[in-house]
Amino acid sequence: MASRLVIRDVDAGYGAVRVLHGVSLEVREGETVALLGTNGNGKSTLINCIMGIVRPDAGEITLERDGQRMELIGRAPEEIVHLGITLVPEGRRLFPKLTVEENLLLGAFRDGARRDIPRNLAFCFEAFPVLQSRRKQLAGNMSGGEQQMLAIGRALMAAPTILLVDEPSVGLAPVLVNRVIAKIKELKDRYRLTVLMAEQNFNQATKIADRGYIIVHGQIAFSGATAELREHELVKKYYLGV
Amino acid sequence: MFSLDLFLNALAAGVLLGGFYAAVSLGIAVSFGLLDIANLAHPVFVMFGAYLVYTMNSRFGMDPILAGVLFTPLFFVLGALLYQLYYASFERKGAESLRGLVFFFGILFIVEVGLLLQFGVDYRLVEARYIGESLHLGPVGLPFRLLIPCVAGVSLTALLYLFLSRTFYGRAIQGVAQDAFALRLMGANPFKVKRLAFALASATASVAGALLIMIGPVEPAMNREYIGRAFAVTVLGGMGSIGGTLVAALMLGVAESLTATFYGPAWGVAVSFGVLLLALAVRPSGLFGR
Secondary structure, eight states, X not given: OOEEEEEEEEEEEETTEEEEEEEEEEEOTTOEEEEEOOTTSSHHHHHHHHTTSSOOSEEEEEEEETTEEEEOTTOOHHHHHHTTEEEEOTTOOOOTTSBHHHHHHHHTOSHXXXXXXXXXXXXXXXXXXXXXXXXXXXXXXXXXXXXXXXXXXXXXXXXXXXXXXXXXXXXOOHHHHHHHHHHHHHHHHHHOOEEEEEESOHHHHHHHOSXXXXXXXXXXXXXXXXXXXXXXXXXXXXXXXX | OOOHHHHXXXXXXXXXXXXXXXXXXXXXXXXXXXXXXXXXXXHHHHHHHHHHHHHHHHHHOOOHHHHHHHTHHHHHHHHHHHHHHHHHHTGGGTOHHHHHHHHHHHHHHHHHHHHHXXXXXXXXXXXXXXXXXXXXXXXXXXXXXXXXXXXXXXXXXXXXXXXXXXXXXXXXXXXXXXXXXXXXXXXXXXXXXXXXXXXXXXXXXXXXXXXXHHHSOBOGGGHHHHHHHHHHHHHHHTSSOHHHHXXXXXXXXXXXXXXXXXXXXXXXXXXXXXXXXXXXXXXXXXXXXX
Protein backbone atom coordinates (compact mmCIF):
# COMPACT_ATOMS: atom_id res chain seq x y z
CA MET A 1 0.00 0.00 0.00
CA ALA A 2 1.82 3.08 -1.23
CA SER A 3 1.02 6.15 0.79
CA ARG A 4 2.39 9.64 0.83
CA LEU A 5 1.75 12.72 2.92
CA VAL A 6 1.96 15.98 1.04
CA ILE A 7 1.82 19.40 2.65
CA ARG A 8 1.65 22.37 0.31
CA ASP A 9 1.91 26.09 1.13
CA VAL A 10 0.35 25.85 4.56
CA ASP A 11 -0.26 29.03 6.57
CA ALA A 12 -1.43 28.63 10.12
CA GLY A 13 -1.50 30.33 13.48
CA TYR A 14 -3.42 31.01 16.65
CA GLY A 15 -5.65 34.08 16.48
CA ALA A 16 -3.52 37.09 15.57
CA VAL A 17 -0.27 35.17 15.95
CA ARG A 18 0.86 33.75 12.60
CA VAL A 19 3.10 30.74 13.07
CA LEU A 20 3.49 28.99 9.71
CA HIS A 21 4.11 30.78 6.41
CA GLY A 22 3.79 28.76 3.23
CA VAL A 23 5.20 25.52 4.55
CA SER A 24 5.56 22.65 2.10
CA LEU A 25 6.77 19.21 3.03
CA GLU A 26 6.47 15.64 1.83
CA VAL A 27 6.79 12.27 3.49
CA ARG A 28 7.03 9.23 1.21
CA GLU A 29 6.41 5.58 1.89
CA GLY A 30 9.03 3.96 4.10
CA GLU A 31 10.91 7.17 4.83
CA THR A 32 11.90 8.69 8.11
CA VAL A 33 11.73 12.44 7.80
CA ALA A 34 12.99 14.82 10.48
CA LEU A 35 11.37 18.20 11.02
CA LEU A 36 14.08 20.19 12.72
CA GLY A 37 13.92 23.48 14.50
CA THR A 38 14.44 25.04 17.88
CA ASN A 39 11.55 25.87 20.18
CA GLY A 40 8.92 28.24 18.89
CA ASN A 41 9.59 27.87 15.18
CA GLY A 42 6.40 25.98 14.37
CA LYS A 43 7.24 22.26 14.46
CA SER A 44 4.40 21.29 16.74
CA THR A 45 2.00 23.64 14.96
CA LEU A 46 2.69 21.84 11.70
CA ILE A 47 2.19 18.44 13.35
CA ASN A 48 -1.05 19.76 14.87
CA CYS A 49 -2.20 20.93 11.43
CA ILE A 50 -1.68 17.44 10.00
CA MET A 51 -3.64 15.89 12.88
CA GLY A 52 -6.54 18.31 12.53
CA ILE A 53 -5.91 19.89 15.91
CA VAL A 54 -5.04 23.28 14.38
CA ARG A 55 -6.87 24.35 11.24
CA PRO A 56 -4.60 25.99 8.64
CA ASP A 57 -5.75 29.26 7.06
CA ALA A 58 -4.38 28.36 3.64
CA GLY A 59 -2.68 25.57 1.75
CA GLU A 60 -3.43 21.91 1.48
CA ILE A 61 -2.55 18.75 3.36
CA THR A 62 -3.27 15.53 1.50
CA LEU A 63 -2.82 11.89 2.15
CA GLU A 64 -2.32 9.91 -1.05
CA ARG A 65 -2.94 6.22 -0.83
CA ASP A 66 -3.21 3.76 -3.72
CA GLY A 67 -3.79 6.58 -6.14
CA GLN A 68 -6.51 8.14 -3.97
CA ARG A 69 -6.08 11.67 -2.68
CA MET A 70 -7.66 12.61 0.61
CA GLU A 71 -7.75 16.18 1.83
CA LEU A 72 -7.03 16.28 5.56
CA ILE A 73 -7.84 19.91 6.31
CA GLY A 74 -11.27 20.23 7.87
CA ARG A 75 -11.28 16.72 9.30
CA ALA A 76 -11.42 16.10 13.04
CA PRO A 77 -8.42 14.43 14.70
CA GLU A 78 -10.35 11.21 15.22
CA GLU A 79 -11.17 11.02 11.50
CA ILE A 80 -7.53 11.49 10.61
CA VAL A 81 -6.61 8.68 12.97
CA HIS A 82 -9.14 6.51 11.18
CA LEU A 83 -7.33 7.27 7.91
CA GLY A 84 -4.20 5.69 9.39
CA ILE A 85 -2.17 8.66 10.61
CA THR A 86 -1.30 8.48 14.28
CA LEU A 87 0.60 10.82 16.54
CA VAL A 88 2.94 10.23 19.46
CA PRO A 89 2.17 13.56 21.12
CA GLU A 90 4.58 15.83 22.88
CA GLY A 91 4.56 15.04 26.58
CA ARG A 92 3.38 11.50 25.74
CA ARG A 93 -0.21 11.99 26.93
CA LEU A 94 -0.68 8.49 28.32
CA PHE A 95 -3.67 7.49 30.41
CA PRO A 96 -1.82 7.49 33.73
CA LYS A 97 -4.37 5.49 35.70
CA LEU A 98 -4.77 2.77 33.12
CA THR A 99 -2.36 -0.14 32.90
CA VAL A 100 0.25 -0.50 30.17
CA GLU A 101 -1.91 -3.10 28.49
CA GLU A 102 -5.06 -0.97 28.69
CA ASN A 103 -3.16 1.94 27.15
CA LEU A 104 -2.00 -0.27 24.30
CA LEU A 105 -5.47 -1.65 23.70
CA LEU A 106 -6.90 1.86 23.59
CA GLY A 107 -4.34 2.55 20.88
CA ALA A 108 -6.15 -0.02 18.76
CA PHE A 109 -9.48 1.81 19.03
CA ARG A 110 -9.70 2.70 15.34
CA ASP A 111 -11.71 0.24 13.27
CA GLY A 112 -8.86 -0.68 10.95
CA ALA A 113 -6.68 -1.79 13.86
CA ARG A 114 -8.99 -4.00 15.90
CA ARG A 115 -8.71 -7.25 14.01
CA ASP A 116 -4.89 -7.13 14.06
CA ILE A 117 -4.56 -6.64 17.81
CA PRO A 118 -2.75 -9.93 18.60
CA ARG A 119 -0.22 -9.32 15.86
CA ASN A 120 0.36 -5.67 16.75
CA LEU A 121 0.55 -6.41 20.46
CA ALA A 122 3.19 -9.08 19.80
CA PHE A 123 4.99 -6.55 17.63
CA CYS A 124 4.96 -3.92 20.41
CA PHE A 125 6.21 -6.40 22.98
CA GLU A 126 8.96 -7.51 20.64
CA ALA A 127 10.04 -3.94 19.92
CA PHE A 128 9.70 -2.85 23.56
CA PRO A 129 10.17 -5.87 25.85
CA VAL A 130 9.83 -3.61 28.89
CA LEU A 131 6.15 -3.14 28.02
CA GLN A 132 5.52 -6.86 28.23
CA SER A 133 7.10 -7.22 31.64
CA ARG A 134 5.18 -4.17 32.89
CA ARG A 135 1.89 -4.87 31.21
CA LYS A 136 -0.17 -4.82 34.42
CA GLN A 137 1.52 -1.73 35.83
CA LEU A 138 -0.17 1.68 35.75
CA ALA A 139 1.29 3.87 33.02
CA GLY A 140 1.68 6.80 35.42
CA ASN A 141 4.04 4.79 37.62
CA MET A 142 6.63 4.19 34.92
CA SER A 143 9.82 6.11 34.24
CA GLY A 144 9.94 8.77 31.54
CA GLY A 145 11.77 6.57 29.07
CA GLU A 146 9.36 3.70 29.58
CA GLN A 147 6.45 6.08 29.16
CA GLN A 148 7.86 7.26 25.86
CA MET A 149 8.18 3.64 24.71
CA LEU A 150 4.58 3.07 25.74
CA ALA A 151 3.46 6.19 23.88
CA ILE A 152 5.14 4.92 20.72
CA GLY A 153 3.79 1.42 21.26
CA ARG A 154 0.29 2.78 21.76
CA ALA A 155 0.51 4.68 18.47
CA LEU A 156 1.78 1.53 16.72
CA MET A 157 -1.25 -0.41 17.99
CA ALA A 158 -3.31 1.69 15.59
CA ALA A 159 -1.35 0.05 12.74
CA PRO A 160 -0.58 3.45 11.23
CA THR A 161 0.40 4.00 7.63
CA ILE A 162 2.17 7.16 8.77
CA LEU A 163 3.49 7.73 12.27
CA LEU A 164 4.01 11.27 13.52
CA VAL A 165 6.31 11.74 16.50
CA ASP A 166 6.39 15.12 18.24
CA GLU A 167 9.54 15.85 20.24
CA PRO A 168 10.31 12.37 21.53
CA SER A 169 13.38 13.60 23.40
CA VAL A 170 11.74 16.33 25.49
CA GLY A 171 11.93 15.67 29.20
CA LEU A 172 14.11 12.61 28.89
CA ALA A 173 17.60 12.06 30.28
CA PRO A 174 20.24 11.94 27.50
CA VAL A 175 20.79 8.19 27.89
CA LEU A 176 17.06 7.62 27.43
CA VAL A 177 16.95 9.88 24.39
CA ASN A 178 19.53 7.58 22.80
CA ARG A 179 17.39 4.56 23.53
CA VAL A 180 14.16 6.07 22.25
CA ILE A 181 15.81 7.27 19.05
CA ALA A 182 17.45 3.88 18.53
CA LYS A 183 14.03 2.26 18.89
CA ILE A 184 12.47 4.51 16.28
CA LYS A 185 15.30 3.59 13.92
CA GLU A 186 14.74 -0.08 14.62
CA LEU A 187 11.06 0.27 13.74
CA LYS A 188 11.95 1.95 10.49
CA ASP A 189 14.65 -0.56 9.54
CA ARG A 190 12.75 -3.68 10.44
CA TYR A 191 9.21 -2.75 9.60
CA ARG A 192 9.62 -0.01 7.01
CA LEU A 193 7.44 2.30 9.00
CA THR A 194 6.85 5.76 7.53
CA VAL A 195 7.76 8.37 10.12
CA LEU A 196 7.67 12.15 10.40
CA MET A 197 9.51 13.24 13.52
CA ALA A 198 9.60 16.78 14.90
CA GLU A 199 12.69 17.19 16.99
CA GLN A 200 14.94 19.93 18.27
CA ASN A 201 17.82 17.61 19.04
CA PHE A 202 19.62 17.79 15.69
CA ASN A 203 22.29 15.20 16.36
CA GLN A 204 19.82 12.61 17.56
CA ALA A 205 17.33 13.18 14.79
CA THR A 206 19.86 13.03 11.99
CA LYS A 207 21.12 9.70 13.28
CA ILE A 208 18.00 8.04 11.99
CA ALA A 209 16.39 10.34 9.41
CA ASP A 210 16.67 9.83 5.66
CA ARG A 211 15.83 13.42 4.97
CA GLY A 212 15.20 16.51 6.97
CA TYR A 213 13.52 19.89 6.86
CA ILE A 214 14.76 22.81 8.89
CA ILE A 215 12.03 25.16 9.98
CA VAL A 216 12.93 28.69 11.05
CA HIS A 217 10.33 31.28 12.03
CA GLY A 218 7.57 29.24 10.46
CA GLN A 219 9.24 28.75 7.08
CA ILE A 220 11.17 25.85 5.67
CA ALA A 221 14.66 27.30 5.54
CA PHE A 222 16.32 24.24 4.07
CA SER A 223 15.56 20.68 3.16
CA GLY A 224 17.70 17.84 1.95
CA ALA A 225 19.23 14.49 2.68
CA THR A 226 20.70 14.04 6.14
CA ALA A 227 24.29 14.32 4.96
CA GLU A 228 23.53 17.63 3.24
CA LEU A 229 21.87 18.96 6.37
CA ARG A 230 24.94 18.42 8.46
CA GLU A 231 27.00 20.55 6.08
CA HIS A 232 24.52 23.36 5.82
CA GLU A 233 25.33 26.83 7.11
CA LEU A 234 22.11 27.20 9.07
CA VAL A 235 22.74 24.02 10.94
CA LYS A 236 26.25 25.03 11.78
CA LYS A 237 24.94 28.35 12.98
CA TYR A 238 21.96 27.16 15.00
CA TYR A 239 22.83 23.71 16.20
CA LEU A 240 26.46 22.91 16.06
CA GLY A 241 27.77 26.24 17.29
CA VAL A 242 30.53 26.25 14.67
CA MET B 1 -29.10 -8.64 74.53
CA PHE B 2 -26.52 -10.00 72.05
CA SER B 3 -27.39 -13.28 70.41
CA LEU B 4 -25.53 -15.13 67.67
CA ASP B 5 -28.72 -15.70 65.69
CA LEU B 6 -29.50 -12.03 65.72
CA PHE B 7 -25.95 -11.22 64.65
CA LEU B 8 -25.96 -13.74 61.77
CA ASN B 9 -29.30 -12.51 60.52
CA ALA B 10 -28.18 -8.89 60.67
CA LEU B 11 -24.97 -9.83 58.84
CA ALA B 12 -26.88 -11.67 56.11
CA ALA B 13 -29.36 -8.82 55.73
CA GLY B 14 -26.41 -6.42 55.49
CA VAL B 15 -24.76 -8.37 52.70
CA LEU B 16 -28.06 -8.54 50.80
CA LEU B 17 -28.62 -4.82 51.32
CA GLY B 18 -25.07 -4.19 50.13
CA GLY B 19 -25.71 -5.90 46.80
CA PHE B 20 -28.64 -3.54 46.32
CA TYR B 21 -26.57 -0.49 47.34
CA ALA B 22 -24.11 -1.44 44.62
CA ALA B 23 -26.90 -1.22 42.04
CA VAL B 24 -27.85 2.28 43.22
CA SER B 25 -24.21 3.39 43.34
CA LEU B 26 -23.17 2.21 39.87
CA GLY B 27 -24.58 5.30 38.21
CA ILE B 28 -22.58 7.57 40.54
CA ALA B 29 -19.47 5.38 40.23
CA VAL B 30 -19.54 5.93 36.47
CA SER B 31 -20.66 9.57 36.30
CA PHE B 32 -18.74 10.89 39.31
CA GLY B 33 -15.98 8.31 39.52
CA LEU B 34 -15.07 8.03 35.84
CA LEU B 35 -16.46 11.15 34.17
CA ASP B 36 -15.99 13.72 36.97
CA ILE B 37 -19.66 14.69 36.74
CA ALA B 38 -21.25 15.04 40.18
CA ASN B 39 -24.65 13.73 39.17
CA LEU B 40 -26.67 14.43 42.32
CA ALA B 41 -29.82 13.60 40.40
CA HIS B 42 -29.00 9.92 39.92
CA PRO B 43 -30.85 8.78 43.07
CA VAL B 44 -33.95 10.67 41.97
CA PHE B 45 -33.77 8.79 38.64
CA VAL B 46 -33.77 5.64 40.73
CA MET B 47 -36.97 6.92 42.39
CA PHE B 48 -38.42 7.71 38.98
CA GLY B 49 -37.58 4.17 37.90
CA ALA B 50 -39.23 2.83 41.04
CA TYR B 51 -42.46 4.72 40.27
CA LEU B 52 -42.53 3.54 36.66
CA VAL B 53 -42.13 0.00 37.91
CA TYR B 54 -44.90 0.65 40.45
CA THR B 55 -47.19 1.85 37.68
CA MET B 56 -46.59 -1.22 35.52
CA ASN B 57 -46.99 -3.47 38.53
CA SER B 58 -50.19 -1.94 39.92
CA ARG B 59 -51.87 -1.43 36.50
CA PHE B 60 -50.82 -4.58 34.66
CA GLY B 61 -49.43 -6.82 37.39
CA MET B 62 -46.07 -6.88 35.64
CA ASP B 63 -43.12 -8.41 37.47
CA PRO B 64 -41.03 -5.56 39.00
CA ILE B 65 -37.66 -6.81 37.73
CA LEU B 66 -39.04 -7.30 34.24
CA ALA B 67 -40.51 -3.80 34.31
CA GLY B 68 -37.18 -2.37 35.52
CA VAL B 69 -35.33 -4.04 32.65
CA LEU B 70 -37.96 -2.92 30.13
CA PHE B 71 -37.46 0.72 31.07
CA THR B 72 -33.67 0.70 30.68
CA PRO B 73 -33.77 1.95 27.05
CA LEU B 74 -35.89 4.91 28.15
CA PHE B 75 -33.41 5.82 30.89
CA PHE B 76 -30.53 5.30 28.46
CA VAL B 77 -32.03 7.88 26.10
CA LEU B 78 -32.91 10.27 28.94
CA GLY B 79 -29.33 10.01 30.21
CA ALA B 80 -27.91 10.73 26.76
CA LEU B 81 -30.15 13.80 26.39
CA LEU B 82 -29.31 15.05 29.88
CA TYR B 83 -25.60 14.74 29.17
CA GLN B 84 -26.04 16.56 25.89
CA LEU B 85 -27.75 19.43 27.73
CA TYR B 86 -25.10 19.43 30.46
CA TYR B 87 -22.33 19.42 27.86
CA ALA B 88 -23.80 22.25 25.79
CA SER B 89 -24.59 24.38 28.85
CA PHE B 90 -21.56 23.82 31.06
CA GLU B 91 -18.87 21.37 30.10
CA ARG B 92 -18.10 22.91 26.71
CA LYS B 93 -17.65 26.29 28.36
CA GLY B 94 -15.40 24.88 31.04
CA ALA B 95 -17.78 26.00 33.78
CA GLU B 96 -18.85 22.58 34.90
CA SER B 97 -17.78 22.07 38.48
CA LEU B 98 -19.95 24.37 40.57
CA ARG B 99 -22.65 25.28 38.06
CA GLY B 100 -22.92 21.66 37.04
CA LEU B 101 -23.65 20.79 40.66
CA VAL B 102 -26.43 23.38 40.75
CA PHE B 103 -27.74 22.05 37.43
CA PHE B 104 -28.09 18.53 38.80
CA PHE B 105 -29.61 19.90 42.01
CA GLY B 106 -32.21 21.59 39.83
CA ILE B 107 -32.92 18.38 37.93
CA LEU B 108 -33.26 16.59 41.27
CA PHE B 109 -35.93 19.02 42.50
CA ILE B 110 -37.83 19.04 39.22
CA VAL B 111 -38.04 15.24 39.08
CA GLU B 112 -38.84 14.98 42.78
CA VAL B 113 -41.64 17.53 42.59
CA GLY B 114 -42.91 15.88 39.42
CA LEU B 115 -43.13 12.56 41.26
CA LEU B 116 -44.85 14.25 44.22
CA LEU B 117 -47.46 15.83 41.96
CA GLN B 118 -48.10 12.61 40.12
CA PHE B 119 -47.98 10.07 42.94
CA GLY B 120 -48.36 12.08 46.15
CA VAL B 121 -46.50 11.62 49.40
CA ASP B 122 -48.02 8.24 50.27
CA TYR B 123 -45.77 5.24 50.36
CA ARG B 124 -46.12 2.99 47.31
CA LEU B 125 -45.12 -0.62 46.94
CA VAL B 126 -45.14 -3.45 44.44
CA GLU B 127 -46.61 -6.90 44.65
CA ALA B 128 -45.25 -10.19 43.40
CA ARG B 129 -45.75 -13.77 44.60
CA TYR B 130 -42.23 -14.21 45.88
CA ILE B 131 -41.85 -10.92 47.76
CA GLY B 132 -43.15 -12.20 51.08
CA GLU B 133 -41.20 -15.47 51.03
CA SER B 134 -37.85 -16.37 52.53
CA LEU B 135 -35.07 -18.85 52.09
CA HIS B 136 -33.96 -20.47 55.35
CA LEU B 137 -30.39 -21.57 55.97
CA GLY B 138 -30.33 -22.89 59.53
CA PRO B 139 -31.02 -19.95 61.83
CA VAL B 140 -30.54 -17.41 59.05
CA GLY B 141 -33.50 -16.25 57.03
CA LEU B 142 -32.94 -14.71 53.63
CA PRO B 143 -36.08 -12.83 52.60
CA PHE B 144 -36.67 -12.85 48.84
CA ARG B 145 -37.43 -9.13 48.86
CA LEU B 146 -33.72 -8.64 49.79
CA LEU B 147 -32.19 -11.69 48.14
CA ILE B 148 -33.46 -10.91 44.63
CA PRO B 149 -32.30 -7.27 44.69
CA CYS B 150 -28.91 -8.45 45.89
CA VAL B 151 -28.52 -11.02 43.12
CA ALA B 152 -29.79 -8.53 40.54
CA GLY B 153 -27.51 -5.78 41.87
CA VAL B 154 -24.44 -8.00 41.78
CA SER B 155 -25.32 -9.19 38.26
CA LEU B 156 -25.74 -5.61 37.06
CA THR B 157 -22.37 -4.73 38.60
CA ALA B 158 -20.73 -7.70 36.88
CA LEU B 159 -22.23 -6.73 33.51
CA LEU B 160 -20.98 -3.17 33.81
CA TYR B 161 -17.57 -4.39 34.92
CA LEU B 162 -17.29 -6.66 31.89
CA PHE B 163 -18.37 -3.87 29.56
CA LEU B 164 -15.86 -1.39 30.98
CA SER B 165 -12.92 -3.75 31.05
CA ARG B 166 -13.45 -5.84 27.92
CA THR B 167 -14.76 -3.52 25.23
CA PHE B 168 -13.13 -0.70 23.29
CA TYR B 169 -15.77 1.79 24.35
CA GLY B 170 -15.46 0.57 27.93
CA ARG B 171 -11.75 1.29 28.01
CA ALA B 172 -12.35 4.63 26.31
CA ILE B 173 -14.83 5.49 29.10
CA GLN B 174 -12.15 4.68 31.67
CA GLY B 175 -9.65 6.92 29.91
CA VAL B 176 -11.80 9.87 28.92
CA ALA B 177 -11.57 11.87 32.15
CA GLN B 178 -7.83 11.23 32.41
CA ASP B 179 -7.00 12.77 29.05
CA ALA B 180 -9.76 13.60 26.60
CA PHE B 181 -7.29 14.99 24.06
CA ALA B 182 -5.25 11.79 24.05
CA LEU B 183 -8.46 9.88 23.47
CA ARG B 184 -9.04 11.83 20.25
CA LEU B 185 -5.58 10.75 19.14
CA MET B 186 -6.76 7.17 19.59
CA GLY B 187 -9.58 7.88 17.16
CA ALA B 188 -12.40 8.20 19.70
CA ASN B 189 -14.67 11.20 20.10
CA PRO B 190 -14.64 12.18 23.80
CA PHE B 191 -18.11 13.71 23.68
CA LYS B 192 -19.65 10.54 22.30
CA VAL B 193 -17.72 8.39 24.76
CA LYS B 194 -18.93 10.46 27.71
CA ARG B 195 -22.48 10.54 26.42
CA LEU B 196 -22.49 6.76 26.11
CA ALA B 197 -21.09 6.40 29.63
CA PHE B 198 -23.62 8.80 31.11
CA ALA B 199 -26.46 7.08 29.24
CA LEU B 200 -25.39 3.67 30.56
CA ALA B 201 -25.05 5.07 34.07
CA SER B 202 -28.60 6.44 33.84
CA ALA B 203 -29.91 3.17 32.41
CA THR B 204 -28.90 1.37 35.61
CA ALA B 205 -31.35 3.62 37.50
CA SER B 206 -34.43 1.87 36.22
CA VAL B 207 -33.21 -1.55 37.39
CA ALA B 208 -32.05 -0.04 40.70
CA GLY B 209 -35.49 1.56 41.05
CA ALA B 210 -37.19 -1.81 40.61
CA LEU B 211 -34.95 -3.24 43.34
CA LEU B 212 -35.62 -0.28 45.63
CA ILE B 213 -39.39 -0.62 45.52
CA MET B 214 -39.12 -4.38 45.93
CA ILE B 215 -37.18 -3.97 49.18
CA GLY B 216 -39.69 -1.65 50.71
CA PRO B 217 -42.32 1.03 50.06
CA VAL B 218 -41.07 4.28 48.54
CA GLU B 219 -41.96 7.96 48.62
CA PRO B 220 -40.42 10.67 46.39
CA ALA B 221 -38.15 12.39 48.95
CA MET B 222 -36.41 9.10 49.72
CA ASN B 223 -33.79 9.85 47.05
CA ARG B 224 -32.05 12.20 49.50
CA GLU B 225 -30.69 9.50 51.76
CA TYR B 226 -29.33 7.62 48.76
CA ILE B 227 -27.31 10.62 47.58
CA GLY B 228 -25.08 10.32 50.62
CA ARG B 229 -24.91 6.54 50.45
CA ALA B 230 -24.08 6.36 46.75
CA PHE B 231 -21.39 9.04 46.90
CA ALA B 232 -19.92 7.42 50.02
CA VAL B 233 -19.81 4.05 48.23
CA THR B 234 -18.19 5.59 45.15
CA VAL B 235 -15.47 7.40 47.07
CA LEU B 236 -14.89 4.47 49.40
CA GLY B 237 -14.68 2.06 46.49
CA GLY B 238 -12.00 4.15 44.83
CA MET B 239 -13.62 6.56 42.34
CA GLY B 240 -14.74 4.59 39.36
CA SER B 241 -13.49 1.15 40.32
CA ILE B 242 -16.51 -1.07 39.71
CA GLY B 243 -15.14 -3.94 41.81
CA GLY B 244 -14.39 -1.42 44.54
CA THR B 245 -17.94 -0.11 44.35
CA LEU B 246 -19.31 -3.58 45.03
CA VAL B 247 -16.98 -4.19 47.98
CA ALA B 248 -17.70 -0.75 49.43
CA ALA B 249 -21.45 -1.26 49.01
CA LEU B 250 -21.27 -4.60 50.84
CA MET B 251 -19.25 -3.04 53.67
CA LEU B 252 -21.74 -0.23 54.00
CA GLY B 253 -24.70 -2.61 53.93
CA VAL B 254 -23.20 -4.76 56.69
CA ALA B 255 -22.18 -1.76 58.79
CA GLU B 256 -25.66 -0.24 58.51
CA SER B 257 -27.46 -3.49 59.20
CA LEU B 258 -25.38 -4.28 62.30
CA THR B 259 -25.80 -0.75 63.64
CA ALA B 260 -29.52 -0.77 62.97
CA THR B 261 -29.91 -4.13 64.72
CA PHE B 262 -27.86 -3.39 67.79
CA TYR B 263 -28.17 0.39 68.23
CA GLY B 264 -31.34 1.33 66.38
CA PRO B 265 -32.21 2.20 62.77
CA ALA B 266 -31.87 5.95 63.32
CA TRP B 267 -28.11 5.58 63.10
CA GLY B 268 -28.31 4.03 59.62
CA VAL B 269 -27.37 6.97 57.41
CA ALA B 270 -24.81 8.33 59.87
CA VAL B 271 -22.97 5.06 59.43
CA SER B 272 -22.39 5.68 55.70
CA PHE B 273 -20.49 8.82 56.42
CA GLY B 274 -18.77 7.39 59.49
CA VAL B 275 -17.40 4.52 57.41
CA LEU B 276 -16.44 6.93 54.66
CA LEU B 277 -14.55 9.28 56.98
CA LEU B 278 -12.78 6.42 58.68
CA ALA B 279 -11.74 4.83 55.38
CA LEU B 280 -10.56 8.09 53.90
CA ALA B 281 -8.44 8.83 56.95
CA VAL B 282 -6.66 5.51 56.45
CA ARG B 283 -6.67 5.29 52.66
CA PRO B 284 -7.54 8.53 50.87
CA SER B 285 -7.69 7.01 47.37
CA GLY B 286 -10.43 4.61 48.46
CA LEU B 287 -10.22 0.85 48.75
CA PHE B 288 -9.47 0.11 45.11
CA GLY B 289 -8.43 3.54 43.89
CA ARG B 290 -5.73 3.65 41.25
